[in-house]
Amino acid sequence: MGLDDARIFDPHAISETLRCSVCHEVFVDPVYCSGRPCQHVFCSACLEEWLEHQTGCPNCREPIRRQDLRRHEVIRSFLDELNIKCTAAGCGWHGRQDAFPGHIEICPVRSLELSRDEALEHIKQRDVEITKMRASAELQLEEVAEKNGIMEAQQASITLSLLQGTLNILEISALREALREAAEEAENDYDESTQRTARLRSELWEARDAKYDLAQQVAALQAEKAKQLASDILPTGPALSVGLLFPGQGSQYVNMLEGVKDLPAVKEMLETAKRILEFDILDVCLNGPESRLGQTKFCQPAIYIAGLAAVEKLRLEHPDKVERCQAVAGLSLGEYTALTVAGVMDFETCLKVVKLRAEAMQEAAGTSEQCMMSVAGLSQEKLAVLCQESCEAPGDVCEIAYCLFPKGFSCSGSAMAVERLMAKALQTKGCLQAKMMLNSGGSHTRLMAPARERLLAALRDAEPHMRPPRCDVYLNVTGKRIAPGTQPSELIQLMGDQLCSCVLWEPAVRAMIADGVTEFHECGPMEQLKAMMRRIDAEAFKNTNTVDV
Known part of the structure; x- marks a missing residue:
């Protein structure tokens, strides 16, 4: 569900950090789970499909919730800079990924393909009309045979053959005319597209220059505003x-x-x-x-x-x-x-x-039974392991909530899990204190x-x-x-x-x-x-x- 390597100008130059570990393609719409220790990144669609059947991170299996998913803006900025190419046959354009939508609008090859498609659609409509004419003639033949006998039917058959010959000539003529018109239109469209491309490129560069100038002006205004705010709020004299x-x-x-x-x-x-x-x-x-x-x-x-x-x-x-x-x-x-x-x-x-x-x-x-306890004497690493071991039932939560001083912590979570933690802590060597707190x-x-x-x-x-x-x-x-x-x-x-x-x-x-x-x-x-x-x-x-x- 990522960006196919066929779209990338040089796939071998892409860092593996920009590839999704689910689809193994370059990220499309990268997201990560905020607040989790892993911070692994995936394509949004890949992770959504994964979460239809699983509840943990595809890499480390840490629990993930959809409401915690966040767009990864840093990786998105890297993806905007990727050098990709136009997939239209015969077009040699390549450039930044964020410039591709602008190229699509002016791509001459795609414009020519659209003109050819219009010509084929015209020929298809002619085919429909000729088929209707044939069906009408055959219906007339059947009516003549029923009314005037075999002789008239034979005469009508001859007439039909002549009509079919005429229709074939008309069909060939129509096809030739349609193809000639399509070729002329395509040639005209190509010339116009080339001119339009040159004009749009010139306008694009002018717009980029204007955007750059505007960005500099905005940056200068923001710097001036920040300076003014700082002068308003910072105290007089050294801190x-x-x-x-x-x-x-x-x-x-x-x-x-x-x-x-x-x-x-x-x-x-x-x-x-x-x-x-x-x-x-x-x-x-x-x-x-x-x-x-x-x-x-x-x-x-x-x-x-x-x-x-x-x-x-x-x-x-x-x-x-x-x-x-x-x-x-x-x-x-x-x-x-x-x-x-x-x-x-x-x-x-x-x-x-x-x-x-x-x-x-x-x-x-x-919303549930929750509590908090204080622990002293254990290392943070050991306490974190005990917290994890105390979560026995589905939905149990037991985490270090406060790092207060060396080997001094408060832990909170589900009541049963925190009670298990207190029992485990008291039995652990080095624990000086483990007691419940009034804070619920x-x-x-x-x-x-x-x-x-x-x-x-x-x-x-x-x-x-x-x-x-x-x-x-x-x-x-x-x-x-x-x-x-x-x-x-x-x-x-x-x-x-x-x-x-x-x-x-x-x-x-x-x-x-x-x-x-x-x-x-x-x-x-x-x-x-x-x-x-x-x-x-x-x-x-x-x-x-x-x-x-």
């Missing part, structure tokens, strides 16, 4: 080697925000939140009960607001450490607080996204796929209100930084994938330290991130402060 850290769900406690609720900026946020959330988040934070505050739809907006409230508290004491910080990072939900501080979204836009995220995650968690739901696993789709839709709706970050942001899904000025469109897919991917907190913190961050401030309730910093880097721990709420 300080300060990193702001924001906790996620699980750090909440009743009476949270008591110490900062009267700050003017916090009071304004709480009023806006009451309108957007349609409930009093401050009342939930101050009075609970704990069971209500712990519910995802209440907890996530509360943690988001608490992180920003801590930033306002820090701003009063050390404004430069907020305005000129080098980097920000947040654990799971805390990443949205970090993006707000980095200027990617304003408070109101981000709170609406956080609200939808929380509701979508709580709904996804309610298979967060940061593929069980959150329905929530991911809803979140991506909300992020795309919010994109017009998003701006490039003013400082480095270290993301959960990659453990790496995105630089100031990065376009929001590059962030949206990563933010959506975070729901179904492992949170790489330890790699992100180590990357911040490697990039020169020497002072950290944990902004939000509790001191969980500072406790993790003790295990990640002892020197950085000494320079980690907490801004409680």
Whole structure:
């Protein structure tokens, strides 16, 4: 179902990486399964046919779902550059694959073939008319024989023979005339096609030159716009080697925000939140009960607001450490607080996204029995094997959801599978701890796929209100930084994938330290991130402060 080698100018020059492992031909409409570790690429039609009978990757047999298939834009750009040839007999054209549709419209050989086809169709119509004349004459012969006897029939037969001779002459004459006309039309069409080809080639080159000039103008405008945006959002003065850290769900406690609720900026946020959330988040934070505050739809907006409230508290004491910080990072939900501080979204836009995220995650968690556990003392490789071994029944999910510190992880998934993992972990040499957590739901696993789709839709709706970050942001899904000025469109897919991917907190913190961050401030309730910093880097721990709420 791929591109036949007969279409390619030099098939031997094609890299095997551009061939589908199902049809062994050059990719047509290449796709891959996003979020899977294999990332194998196939022709869209080949993979669709494969998935009619199988459920796993044709190469490594990893599970694949149709809704996770994505177009592979990089390979598509390579395919556009392939040198292919025209398959019309006698045409010597060859060039880039993305130029082939334009050639088809002006190919002189194809135009000549169309003229010949029209002539043959004309001759076919003449054949039909002659056949009808013969049938009419034979019918007249039968009528004469019945009415006037054999003699008249013989005379009519002679007449028919003469008529057939005349018809044969007419048929031959018609064929000759049709072929002569077709030849003349084909010759005229060829001359016109040649002239049209030359004219279109000239127009094509002019269009390409105009397109190139326009592309340069667009690039210049985009560069100017990016420069203007950067000047608007980047802080004045050099960045300080300060990193702001924001906790996620699980750090909440009743009476949270008591110490900062009267700050003017916090009071304004709480009023806006009451309108957007349609409930009093401050009342939930101050009075609970704990069971209500712990519910995802209440907890996530509360943690988001608490992180920003801590930033306002820090701003009063050390404004430069907020305005000129080098980097920000947040654990799971805390990443949205970090993006707000980095200027990617304003408070109101981000709170609406956080609200939808929380509701979508709580709904996804309610579709089956799910849970989460913490594990300490085992290597990531060993834990990954235990997770796989714990998935015994069809549909079981058990995955590493958080890489928090050296040999410190959280795992989540199907309740039965996670319970099997806890039993296996406790029996494994080196395990220091394995216990269930209060957080319910298979967060940061593929069980959150329905929530991911809803979140991506909300992020795309919010994109017009998003701006490039003013400082480095270290993301959960990659453990790496995105630089100031990065376009929001590059962030949206990563933010959506975070729901179904492992949170790489330890790699992100180590990357911040490697990039020169020497002072950290944990902004939000509790001191969980500072406790993790003790295990990640002892020197950085000494320079980690907490801004409680």
